[in-house]
Amino acid sequence: MEEAGRGAVVEFENFSFQYFSQAEPTLHDINLKIYEGEKVLVVGPSGSGKSTIGHCLNGLIPFSYHGKVEGSLKICGKETQEMNIFELSKRVGTVLQDADGQFIGLTVGEDIAFALENDRTEQGEMKETVQRVADMVDMGKLLKSSPFELSGGQKQRVAFAGVLVDDVDILLFDEPLANLDPATGKTAIDLIDKVWREYHKTVVIIEHRLEDVLYRDVDRIVLVNDGQIVADMTPDEMMAADILGKYGIREPLYVTALKYAGVKVEAAHHAGRLVTLDIPAVQDAVLKWHNEPEEKVQQEERPVILAAEHLNFQYTKKRKILQDVSFAIQEGEMVSIVGTNGAGKSTLAKVICGFVNEDGGRLLYAGEDMKGQTIKERSQNISYVMQNPNQMICKPMIFDEAALGLRLNGVPEEEIAERVEHALKICGLAPFKKWPISALSYGQKKRVTIASMLVMNPKILILDEQPTAGQDYHHYTEIMEFLKSLNESGVTILMITHDMHLMLEYTSHAIVISDGKKIGDASAVEILTNEKIAEQANLKVTSLYELAKLTGIEDAQGFVQKFIDYERRNMRA
Amino acid sequence: MKAKLFDYIDRDNFIFNLSGLTKLLCFIFMTFAVMFSYDIRYILFVMVLSAVIFKASGLEFKQIKIMAVYVVIFLLLNFILTFIFAPTYGTEIYGTRHEIFRITDFYVVTQEQLLYQITKSIKYASVVPLGMIFLLTTNPSEFAASLNRVGISYKAAYALSLTLRYFPDMIRNYQDIAVAQQSRGLDLSRKEKMGVRVKNTMNICIPLIFSTLDRIELISNAMDLRGFGKHKKRTWYVARPLKKGDWGAIVFGAVILAGSLCLSVFVNGSRFWNPFV
Numbered sequence: 001m002e003e004a005g006r007g008a009v010v011e012f013e014n015f016s017f018q019y020f021s022q023a024e025p026t027l028h029d030i031n032l033k034i035y036e037g038e039k040v041l042v043v044g045p046s047g048s049g050k051s052t053i054g055h056c057l058n059g060l061i062p063f064s065y066h067g068k069v070e071g072s073l074k075i076c077g078k079e080t081q082e083m084n085i086f087e088l089s090k091r092v093g094t095v096l097q098d099a100d101g102q103f104i105g106l107t108v109g110e111d112i113a114f115a116l117e118n119d120r121t122e123q124g125e126m127k128e129t130v131q132r133v134a135d136m137v138d139m140g141k142l143l144k145s146s147p148f149e150l151s152g153g154q155k156q157r158v159a160f161a162g163v164l165v166d167d168v169d170i171l172l173f174d175e176p177l178a179n180l181d182p183a184t185g186k187t188a189i190d191l192i193d194k195v196w197r198e199y200h201k202t203v204v205i206i207e208h209r210l211e212d213v214l215y216r217d218v219d220r221i222v223l224v225n226d227g228q229i230v231a232d233m234t235p236d237e238m239m240a241a242d243i244l245g246k247y248g249i250r251e252p253l254y255v256t257a258l259k260y261a262g263v264k265v266e267a268a269h270h271a272g273r274l275v276t277l278d279i280p281a282v283q284d285a286v287l288k289w290h291n292e293p294e295e296k297v298q299q300e301e302r303p304v305i306l307a308a309e310h311l312n313f314q315y316t317k318k319r320k321i322l323q324d325v326s327f328a329i330q331e332g333e334m335v336s337i338v339g340t341n342g343a344g345k346s347t348l349a350k351v352i353c354g355f356v357n358e359d360g361g362r363l364l365y366a367g368e369d370m371k372g373q374t375i376k377e378r379s380q381n382i383s384y385v386m387q388n389p390n391q392m393i394c395k396p397m398i399f400d401e402a403a404l405g406l407r408l409n410g411v412p413e414e415e416i417a418e419r420v421e422h423a424l425k426i427c428g429l430a431p432f433k434k435w436p437i438s439a440l441s442y443g444q445k446k447r448v449t450i451a452s453m454l455v456m457n458p459k460i461l462i463l464d465e466q467p468t469a470g471q472d473y474h475h476y477t478e479i480m481e482f483l484k485s486l487n488e489s490g491v492t493i494l495m496i497t498h499d500m501h502l503m504l505e506y507t508s509h510a511i512v513i514s515d516g517k518k519i520g521d522a523s524a525v526e527i528l529t530n531e532k533i534a535e536q537a538n539l540k541v542t543s544l545y546e547l548a549k550l551t552g553i554e555d556a557q558g559f560v561q562k563f564i565d566y567e568r569r570n571m572r573a
Numbered sequence: 574m575k576a577k578l579f580d581y582i583d584r585d586n587f588i589f590n591l592s593g594l595t596k597l598l599c600f601i602f603m604t605f606a607v608m609f610s611y612d613i614r615y616i617l618f619v620m621v622l623s624a625v626i627f628k629a630s631g632l633e634f635k636q637i638k639i640m641a642v643y644v645v646i647f648l649l650l651n652f653i654l655t656f657i658f659a660p661t662y663g664t665e666i667y668g669t670r671h672e673i674f675r676i677t678d679f680y681v682v683t684q685e686q687l688l689y690q691i692t693k694s695i696k697y698a699s700v701v702p703l704g705m706i707f708l709l710t711t712n713p714s715e716f717a718a719s720l721n722r723v724g725i726s727y728k729a730a731y732a733l734s735l736t737l738r739y740f741p742d743m744i745r746n747y748q749d750i751a752v753a754q755q756s757r758g759l760d761l762s763r764k765e766k767m768g769v770r771v772k773n774t775m776n777i778c779i780p781l782i783f784s785t786l787d788r789i790e791l792i793s794n795a796m797d798l799r800g801f802g803k804h805k806k807r808t809w810y811v812a813r814p815l816k817k818g819d820w821g822a823i824v825f826g827a828v829i830l831a832g833s834l835c836l837s838v839f840v841n842g843s844r845f846w847n848p849f850v
Contacts, residue, residue, distance in 0.1 A: 058798055086803045094798050101788055102795035105810070106714045106738060113810035118800040120808050130810070162799060355752040379756040386753050390787060391746070394754070394779040404776070408758035452757070 007077070009170055009202050010034035010057065014071035017052060017061060026052045028227045029071070036169075039196050039203040041213050044224035045248035045472040046442075053224065054174050054206050056080070059088035076169060089115070093163025097175040099155035100147070108134065108150070109143035112161045133161045136199075137191060152341050153184035157191065164195070170202045171195070177209045181340055181498045183538035189215050208472050210244070211252035211543060214273050223247060235272025240265050248474030250501070254547040257563055258282055260570075261289035274543055279550050286551045290559050294566070305331040305366055305492050306352070306382075306460060312360035313344075313351055321347045323516045324361070329509070331459075334484070334493045336503040336524060339513035340538040345496045348513065349462050352494075354378045383458035389445035392452070398424070398435050402452045409456075416455075423454040426486065443475045447482070460492045480506050504528055504542060504564060512537045525564060529557040584710075587818065588630035593711045593719035595819040600707040602826035604700050606833035612846035613692045615836055619829065620699035627702055630710050637705045644701050648694045655690055656680070663689035669849040685849060713737045718809035727807055735792070746784060750777050 012032040018025035026049045034040050044050040055061040056073055063085040073080045075091055096102045105111030109130050116126045134140040137157040147155060156176065163171065173192065177185040193216040196203045207213050210221075214235055221238045223231040225247045231238065238244065242265070244251045255271055263269075263285045270276040306329045313322040321344045329335055337345050350356050352363060354375045363370045365381060386392050395401040402423055406416045424430050427447040432440070437448060453461060463483075484506060487493050497503060503510055503524045510527045512520030520533040527533055529545045544563050548556035588596075607619050634641075655662070660679065663686030664670045671684040711719075717734035721727045759773045796802075815823075837844050 060794055060798070064794055064797060085797055086800050089798055089800050096791070096795055096798075098791055101791040104735075104792065104796060104799075106712060107811075110714055110810045114796075114801070115799040117807050117810055118803050120804055120806060123808060123810070123812065126808065126810055166799075350752070353752070353756055355756075375752065375755045376758055376760070379758065382756075384753060384756050386749065388784060390783045391750050391780050392753060393783075394776040405757035408760070408773075456757070 006035040006037060008033040008074075009036050009076050010204075011074040012056075012071070013073070015056070015073050016070040017056060017067055019065060019067040022067075026067075026227050027056070030227075030229060032222065032229060032232070034170075034202060034204065036202055037200050038219045039193075039217065040205070040220045040222060041210070041218045042204060042206045042222045042224060043208055043210055043244075043249050045208070045474055048224045048247075048472075049227040050206050050224045051174060052227075054094070054172055054204070057170070057172055057204065058092045058094040059083070059085035089168075090166055091168055092170045092172055093166055093168035094172045094174065095156065095159045095163060095176060097178045099152060099159050099179065102159055103147045103155055106146060107143065108139055108145050108158050111147075111158050112139075112143075112165060114162060115166050129165055130161075133164045136164060136195070137161045151184070152180050153187060156180070156188055160191065160195075168201070170204065173203070173205045173207070175207050176205065177207055177212050181538045182212070182500055182540035183340075183535070185209070185212050186215055186540060189213060193217065208249060210249060214252065217273070223249070234267075236267045236270050236276075239271040240267045240269070245473075248472050250473040250476075252543060253501070253563075254543040256567075257544055257547055258286070260563065260566055261285045274546055274550070277547075277550070283551045286547070287553065290548075290553055290562060294562055302330040302332055303366075304328045304364075305333075306494075307364040307367075308352075308361065309364070310361035311348075311351065311358055311363065313347060313356065313358050321516050322351065322358075325513070325516075325518050326361075327511055327518065327521055329492060329494070332487065332490055332492055333509050334487045334507045335495070335509045335511060336507040337494060337496045337511050337513065338498070338503060338527075338537060338539060343513045343537070344516040345513050346464060349384065349464055349494070349496060352378075352462065353382055353384045379456065379458075381458060382460045382462065383453035383456060384462045385449050385453055385464065387464050389442070389449045392449045393437055393445060396436050396438070398429060398437055398440075398448055399433050401437060401448055402455055405452060405456050419455045419457075420451075423451040426454060426489075427451040428482065443479060446479065450482075450486075454486075454491075458491065460494065461486070462494045462496075464496050476502075500528055500539060500542060504560070505567070512539075525557060525561045529560055582709075584631050586629070586631050588626065588706070589710050590818070591710075591822055592813040592815055592819050593715035594722050595815065595822050596707050596711050597716070597719045597723065598823050599826035600703055602830040603703055606830040607696055607699050607703075609844060610833040610837055610846075611689075611692050611696075611844045612833075612836055612841060613688065613695060614846065615833060616692065616695050616699055620695060620702075622829075623699055623702045623706065627706055630706055632706065632709055636709060637702075640701070640705060644698065648697055651697075652690055652694055655693070656686070660686060662686065666845055667847050667849050671849065688848070708737070712811060714809070715811045715813070718812045721809070722812075728802065731801075739788070743781070743785060747777065747781055750780050750784075 010033065012030040015027060015030040016025050017027040030053070042050050042053060052061065055065060057075070059080065061067065062069060069081065075083070075088065080088065103111055104114050112130045112134055113126050116129060121129070130143065131140060134143055137160050139154065139157050139161060142150070142154070150158070171192075176188055176192070180188060189212065192203060192205070195201060205213055205218075218235055220232060221235055222229060223238070223243070230247065231241065231243060233241065239251065239255050252274070254274055254277070255265060258265055258271065261282070263282045265271050269278045269281055307327065309326050311322055311325040312320070314320045325348065337348065339345050347356070351358050354370070354373060370378060393401055395404060399420060402420045403416050406419060411419075421430070421433070424433055427450055429444070429447055429451060432444070437445065440448065450461070480502065483493055495502070495507065507524050510520065510522065510524040511518060512527055512533055514537045519536055520527050520530070528539065528542045531541055533539070534541045542560060544560045545556045548559035553559050603619060603623070607616055610616060660681060661683070664683055666689060667685040669685060673682045673684060673687070675681050713734040716737070717727070717730040720730035720733065754777055759776060760769070765773070841847070
């Protein structure tokens with residue numbers, strides 16, 4: 001890995017770290033060198049310690065999070081133990097995961113200027129620097145905009161500019177894709193790539209959405225598990241090594257497809273990125289697999305449980321949020337609602353639950369008009385789970401939290417015990433019945449919120465904003481398989497999501513909303529192989545579709561469907 | 574969308590373009606003027622003035638409607654309670670007694686008491702629009718910058734401005750949580766007894782507090798990472814140098830305060846205007 005002429009800017013040597021609040025070290029004996037001008041991707045499952053590595057780089061450890069450090073970490077040749085967070089912030093610029101939360105200033109210009117203000121830069125010079133850096137990330141014309149007027153992608157650009165003003169050597173991105181829709185994620189990766197190339201920065205990206213990061217070149221992938229580095233190789237080698245799945249990281253879908261097709265992926269195939277993939281070497285196998293006969297899974301017709309007819313909603317006269325939206329959802333379906341941020345997806349969920357009232361059109365539950373029904377009445381049939389479990393949990397104990405809805409409805413205590421027990425069992429929480437909620441992981445908390453809805457015996461469950469946001473592949477699979485089993489037991493599930501893998505693998509039906517209008521309503525496979533809809537709704541056509549095209553398969557949609565069916569049948573049985 | 578309260582919306586007019594420092598000083602001057610004087614004529618004058626300024630700043634009544642409702646309720650309560658606990662305070666102050674009618678021997682409505690209570694209510698009523706104008710026309714960051722310029726530590730000033738800034742967010746968050754909890758059967762409507770409603774509100778506050786704490790950790794990390802608190806002083810991107818208009822406004826505010834003081838010292842001879850002698 002040693003490259004001539006380039007010095008190491010990050011050197012971990014036998015580095016260990018243990019949070020004071022934890023019994024075990026989070027990082028064990030890390031040895032890692034990152035060279036000047038390199039672009040390194042750090043991947044690993046939740047709790048693997050990958051974020052802790054990031055915190056060590058930018059100084060949040062030990063400045064904000066205290067713990068015991070062993071070994072050495074040098075940045076640009078200087079021992080970090082001897083530096084403070086301010087010194088480090090001049091060398092390592094960090095773009096945090098939540099672009100919204102880290103927006104400190106009230107306007108774009110002010111936010112970008114934040115570091116300069118703290119450095120006591122004189123106002124005239126400050127304005128010049130801000131303008132120059134804002135132009136670098138294409139935000140130069142929006143200096144006066146407030147965060148409310150910006151999209152998620154734009155906010156991230158501002159955060160990016162905010163660290164570029166310091167002319168740092170190392171740029172650290174902590175899960176840059178977590179809150180972005182697929183198309184915006186793509187532009188974010190493009191932008192990182194541009195700055196990396198043009199300004200010769202060293203870039204470290206921490207992210208588990210591997211395929212999306214590999215949309216552009218990456219020098220090395222470092223795989224972290226259980227606080228240790230388990231692999232450190234080029235993307236091509238990593239795909240060939242076939243270890244990602246084992247550590248709870250999802251490999252790119254096209255690589256999975258190659259494996260299903262019986263291809264033994266080797267480094268020489270250059271499978272790290274789809275554009276570098278050696279197509280002739282794999283073409284035959286893929287074509288052969290595609291042409292194998294496949295039995296079709298038949299979908300039976302079921303009664304419609306929820307229907308919207310020409311639904312309209314607006315907050316003010318000028319801002320129309322939903323316009324003439326109609327759809328029909330059958331009983332027992334699992335449906336994804338997708339579209340850009342601010343397209344009206346969440347509003348649609350709110351209208352369905354009665355949190356806000358529609359201005360026109362009708363909503364029918366099992367054929368019956370829901371007009372005039374209160375939130376409480378609707379909640380007998382329709383349950384709504386918010387994105388962040390911390391926004392819902394209000395009791396310290398798991399049992400009480402799950403029982404809350406029933407208690408509020410005056411259900412007798414014996415019946416409550418029975419129903420709660422049942423719901424906790426479905427959610428795999430039965431052993432934790434008497435536990436405090438604070439002892440649970442994020443994913444488990446999410447289940448508690450779902451359990452607290454299930455006790456009400458809803459017919460429809462609406463999950464807002466990515467039920468799996470911020471979850472690694474392992475936890476993602478766990479939550480999704482759980483939802484699937486719930487769905488199979490008869491609950492109709494509506495999910496608002498950005499996650500195309502989720503859409504593709506779990507929901508047979510997808511509704512696409514863009515600018516308040518419904519622009520697509522079909523199977524997820526059809527939507528994700530339709531370039532026009534994908535572009536309009538800020539989605540991205542799946543790499544399976546691209547692989548099909550590259551290998552000369554005409555029925556690309558059929559290929560994607562084949563992949564899904566194959567996976568359902570062989571992998572998850 | 575109901576979270577209009579305390580939302581800062583930038584506009585381009587004379588009041589908005591004044592520096593935050595000017596507005597802070599004017600606010601302090603005029604509030605002090607009103608608070609010092611018990612001369613209803615002068616207070617009414619300032620109140621009309623603040624209404625004019627409100628109009629000139631292009632703010633709309635609906636932006637402060639909720640606030641106005643609370644203020645009216647508070648004033649009414651204050652009015653009633655003052656009478657219940659001190660029905661003769663007015664006669665003590667003014668030294669005369671002009672009865673209007675008797676309720677009981679203790680509760681006598683006098684002209685003095687009425688004047689005193691109305692004066693007091695108007696006092697509060699005229700300060701509130703001033704405060705609202707100040708809050709709604711001052712960019713929160715500039716507000717911090719101006720606090721810093723009158724000598725308050727920039728860390729404290731920034732903390733205050735961040736609070737103001739995230740207040741609308743918190744209200745939005747509260748509303749989101751409230752509807753989600755209502756869908757679990759939490760009743761916040763009038764149908765429920767007061768005690769239960771208070772308890773139910775608690776159920777919303779707990780998740781609100783936890784999600785707010787998450788947020789605070791994030792923002793303080795983000796600020797640390799960008800060097801907040803590195804030096805004893807910092808500069809401000811949004812600070813505006815004082816212009817002619819600013820000086821004019823400051824002098825105007827000072828004159829109002831001086832007017833109030835002079836009126837008390839030279840004309841009325843005390844803080845109270847006494848029409849009864």
